[in-house]
Amino acid sequence: MSKSQKRERRYDLDWLKVIAIILLLYFHAGMVFISWSWYFIQDSVSDPFLDIFTEFLSHWRMPLLFVISGAGTLFAFGYRNGFQYFRERSSRLLIPLAFGMFILIPHQQYFELIKQGWEFSSYLDFKQRFLNPSEGKIYGLGILGNFSWHHLWFIGYLFIYSVIGIPLFTFFRSENGKNLLKIITDFLVPVFRINLLVIPLVIAQILLRDKFSGFHNLVDDGANFVYFFIFFCYGYLICSSEKLWESLKDQRLTSLILAITFTVIHIFTKNNDNTSSAYFIYWITETLLAWFWVLSILGYGRRYLNVKSKLLSYATEGIYPLYIIHQSVLIVVAFYVIQLDQPVLIKFMIIGNTTLLGSLAIYEFIIRRFNFLRVLFGMKLIKKEKAGEIKLIEQSSG
Numbered sequence: 122m123s124k125s126q127k128r129e130r131r132y133d134l135d136w137l138k139v140i141a142i143i144l145l146l147y148f149h150a151g152m153v154f155i156s157w158s159w160y161f162i163q164d165s166v167s168d169p170f171l172d173i174f175t176e177f178l179s180h181w182r183m184p185l186l187f188v189i190s191g192a193g194t195l196f197a198f199g200y201r202n203g204f205q206y207f208r209e210r211s212s213r214l215l216i217p218l219a220f221g222m223f224i225l226i227p228h229q230q231y232f233e234l235i236k237q238g239w240e241f242s243s244y245l246d247f248k249q250r251f252l253n254p255s256e257g258k259i260y261g262l263g264i265l266g267n268f269s270w271h272h273l274w275f276i277g278y279l280f281i282y283s284v285i286g287i288p289l290f291t292f293f294r295s296e297n298g299k300n301l302l303k304i305i306t307d308f309l310v311p312v313f314r315i316n317l318l319v320i321p322l323v324i325a326q327i328l329l330r331d332k333f334s335g336f337h338n339l340v341d342d343g344a345n346f347v348y349f350f351i352f353f354c355y356g357y358l359i360c361s362s363e364k365l366w367e368s369l370k371d372q373r374l375t376s377l378i379l380a381i382t383f384t385v386i387h388i389f390t391k392n393n394d395n396t397s398s399a400y401f402i403y404w405i406t407e408t409l410l411a412w413f414w415v416l417s418i419l420g421y422g423r424r425y426l427n428v429k430s431k432l433l434s435y436a437t438e439g440i441y442p443l444y445i446i447h448q449s450v451l452i453v454v455a456f457y458v459i460q461l462d463q464p465v466l467i468k469f470m471i472i473g474n475t476t477l478l479g480s481l482a483i484y485e486f487i488i489r490r491f492n493f494l495r496v497l498f499g500m501k502l503i504k505k506e507k508a509g510e511i512k513l514i515e516q517s518s519g
Contacts, residue, residue, distance in 0.1 A: 130196075130429075131192070131196075131360070131427065132426065132427050132428055132429050132433060133422040133423050133425075133426040133427040133428075134189055134192055134193070134360075134422070135433055135436075135437045136422065136426040136428075136433060137185070137189055137418065137419070137422045137426065138186070138189050138193075138437070138440060139433070139436045139437065139440045141182060141185055141186050141189070142186075142440050142443065142444045143440075143477070144178060144182060145178075145182060145186075145444070145447075146443075146447045146451070146473065146476060146477055146480075147473045148174075148175055148178045148179070148182060149272070149447070149448060149451055149476075150451060150455070150469055150472045150473035150476060151171040151174050151175040151469060151473075152175055153455045153459065153468075153469070153472060154166065154167050154168045154171045154465050154468070154469055155167050155168075155171055155172050155175050155176075156172055157172055157175075157176055158175075158179075161229065161233045161271070161448075161452060162232065162233060162236050162452055162455045162456055162459070163459075164459040164465070164468070166465055167465070168465040168466060168469070170466065171465070171466075171469060177384070180384075180387075180407060180410055180411050180414070181410070181411045181414040181415055181418075183275070183349060184348075184349070184352045184411045184412075184414075184415050185414075185415050185418060186275065187279075187282075187349045187350075187352040187353045187356065188352050188353070188355055188356035188359070188415055188419070189356060190279055190282075190353060190356060191282075191352065191353040191354055191355060191356020191357040191358075191360070192356040192357065192359065192360035193356075194283060194286065194290065194353075194356070194357050195357050195360045195361060197209065197210070197213075197283075198290050198294070202291075203287045203288075203290075203291050206283075206287060206290070207283075207284065207287065210280060210283045210284070211280075212496075212499065213499045214276050214277075214279060214280040214283070214499065215280055216496060216497060216499060217273075217276060217441075217445055217497065217498055217499040218270065218273055218276045218277055218280065220497045220498075221270070221271075221273045221276075221445055222265070222268050222269070222270050222273065223268060225445070225446065225449045226268070226269060226270070226271050226273070226449065227248070227251060227267075227268070228244075228449065228453075229271065229448065229449055229452040229453075230251070230260050230267070230269065231244060231247045231251075232452050232453060232456045233260075233452065234247070234259065234260065235456075236456060239259070251267050252267075254266075264338055264339070264340075271448060272444075272448045273445065274337035274338075274339075276445075277339070278337070278339075278346065278349060279353075281339075282349075282350050282353045286353075286354070286357075289354075290357070293357075293361070302358070302361055302362075303362075305358065306358065306359075306361060306362035306364065306365045307362075307364065309365055309368070310362070310364045310365055310368045311368075312368070312371070312372060313372070313375075315359075315365065315368060315369070315372075315416070316412070316416075318355055318358075318412075319408065319409060319412045321351055322348060322351055322352075322408045322411075322412060323405055323408050323409075325344065325347045325348050325351060326344065326348065326401075326404040326405065326407070326408050327401055327404070327405070329343050329344035329347060329348075330344045330401075330404050331400065332344075333346075348408075352415070359419070366419075366423055367423075369416055369419050369420040369423060370420045370423040370424050371420075372416070372420060373416075373417050373420025373421050373423075373424060374417075376413045376416040376417035376420055377413075377417040377421075379409075379413040380410055380413035380414040380416075380417050383406050383409040383410035383413060384410045384414075386406050386410075387403070387406040387407060387410050390402050390403045390406050391403055438489070438500065438501075439481070439484050439485075439489065441498065441499055441500070442484050442488050442489070442498040442499075442500065443480045443481065443484055445498055445499075446480050446483055446484070446488075446498075447476055447477075447480045450475075450476045450479045450480050450483070451472060451476040454471075454472050454475050454476055454479070455472050458471050458472050458475075488500075
């Protein structure tokens with residue numbers, strides 16, 4: 122693909138990415154007050170509304186983000202060759218991941234360990250013990266000694282998907298690859314055929330879920346790794362065909378009805394006994410509801426959100442740094458807010474809103490204004506052409 126043949130920007134995908142990450146921020150704020158799972162910092166009191174809110178989002182938020190990321194790969198690969206794409210992905214993903222793991226996240230771990238009952242004379246004392254091999258592993262969730270990637274696992278997985286997908290993406294740019302891609306997408310266009318794509322997802326859940334159900338640690342997380350990779354590839358596939366996008370738009374109401382239906386069914390199939398058939402039925406309905414929520418959201422996004430605006434331009438540039446820093450802000454805020462004698466929902470709103478506003482302030486007044494920080498957060502560089510005039514250096518936003 123030449124530079125003159127670059128694809129038209131998809132504003133609906135930009136909007137969906139922004140909305141999904143803001144929802145993720147409030148999802149993490151809600152996780153502080155739930156009973157059905159754990160979080161890095163948790164209050165001793167849970168709330169039924171936040172239980173429902175967070176569990177509902179947990180089923181489809183990451184599949185949606187991986188589909189959007191897969192679609193973005195079609196644009197990121199662009200006119201680049203495999204090596205250029207690898208270099209761009211490394212800059213966009215690996216640098217922020219390393220910066221997050223080694224600089225941002227340790228201070229989150231400091232507050233987590235204090236909440237767990239550890240005692241440190243100071244933050245410096247924590248860092249010395251954290252970095253001292255003779256202390257052993259003081260942080261149980263660390264994937265590299267005591268270092269952890271926390272919510273940045275998404276970036277790590279996305280980088281791996283991007284790299285192992287290079288041969289496939291390269292093939293799909295060849296004439297034979299384009300022809301095959303067109304045959305596949307044209308076949309999927311007629312009503313309801315696209316739902317055949319859910320079959321590999323269901324098979325992956327049945328074969329892998331009870332054997333490799335780790336928690337985003339890459340080592341024993343085979344079920345999630347394969348499951349999300351399939352969604353990632355589907356994003357690339359769907360975004361390659363305008364006809365397929367139109368089909369999703371036309372089927373959006375049907376997809377929504379099916380999403381709601383399988384959500385209701387899923388509620389009554391929860392079973393943690395992985396030796397029973399009910400366990401597999403649970404994960405099958407989990408997959409079906411995630412699939413139809415993703416399709417309905419993409420369809421409604423195509424219908425109503427493919428609109429350019431100045432707000433979107435600002436948000437599209439800033440949402441990735443906001444994703445990277447939001448949990449670093451949230452953990453500190455939550456550590457103090459849960460100590461307040463206030464109703465749970467009030468504390469939830471304080472944590473969520475303070476995290477959003479604090480993250481936006483850090484982005485606006487610090488990150489976006491300095492090139493060395495923009496590099497660390499995977500952003501485009503800026504160059505000053507004239508006083509008061511700033512121009513972004515050309516590179517894909519992926």
